[in-house]
Amino acid sequence: MSRRLSLLFLFALSLAALTAVLAGTSAGEKRPVKQAAAAPSVRRPLRIKRCPLPARFRPTFERASKQSGIALSMLVAVAQVESSFRPRAISHAGARGLFQLLPSTARELKLDPDDPDANVLAGARYLRRLLDRFSSFDLALAAYNAGPTAVARTGSAPSAETRAYVTEVNRRWQKLAGCT
Numbered sequence: 001m002s003r004r005l006s007l008l009f010l011f012a013l014s015l016a017a018l019t020a021v022l023a024g025t026s027a028g029e030k031r032p033v034k035q036a037a038a039a040p041s042v043r044r045p046l047r048i049k050r051c052p053l054p055a056r057f058r059p060t061f062e063r064a065s066k067q068s069g070i071a072l073s074m075l076v077a078v079a080q081v082e083s084s085f086r087p088r089a090i091s092h093a094g095a096r097g098l099f100q101l102l103p104s105t106a107r108e109l110k111l112d113p114d115d116p117d118a119n120v121l122a123g124a125r126y127l128r129r130l131l132d133r134f135s136s137f138d139l140a141l142a143a144y145n146a147g148p149t150a151v152a153r154t155g156s157a158p159s160a161e162t163r164a165y166v167t168e169v170n171r172r173w174q175k176l177a178g179c180t
Contacts, residue, residue, distance in 0.1 A: 063121070072180060
């Protein structure tokens with residue numbers, strides 16, 4: 001019986017020493033015990049961040065996201081890089097609006113590139129078409145920037161400028177991930 005008690009006592013000491021080591025103190029050192037904060041009685045809902053886009057364009061971007069099946073955060077990232085949300089932006093190549101659509105692309109989609117709402121919808125539809133064709137966001141973005149013919153011919157982003165574009169859109173998209 002005394003042997004069992006001795007083993008039990010040694011086990012208890014070992015357990016106490018191990019607990020002290022794990023807690024960061026030595027067996028003989030005393031640490032003040034912090035009182036645990038009272039648990040909140042009501043759980044706070046998770047905060048979902050809002051995508052940073054002008055309020056006047058939010059309904060259009062949300063509708064375009066829903067219709068195209070492309071995440072709102074991706075559409076916001078593309079518009080940030082393409083035009084910085086400037087509806088009257090015009091590129092050196094003649095691309096117009098928030099999504100910098102060429103007039104020929106807008107005509108093909110039967111939407112007015114100078115109408116901000118139509119421009120967003122057209123940009124989302126065009127990006128969806130490219131994604132369906134290339135089955136890769138990187139290739140779809142490259143085709144959005146350089147044209148689908150150039151991407152199909154090379155099988156990748158055809159220039160350093162296009163690679164930088166894809167990288168920048170992806171960087172912004174990751175930063176915005178999950179925004180609504």
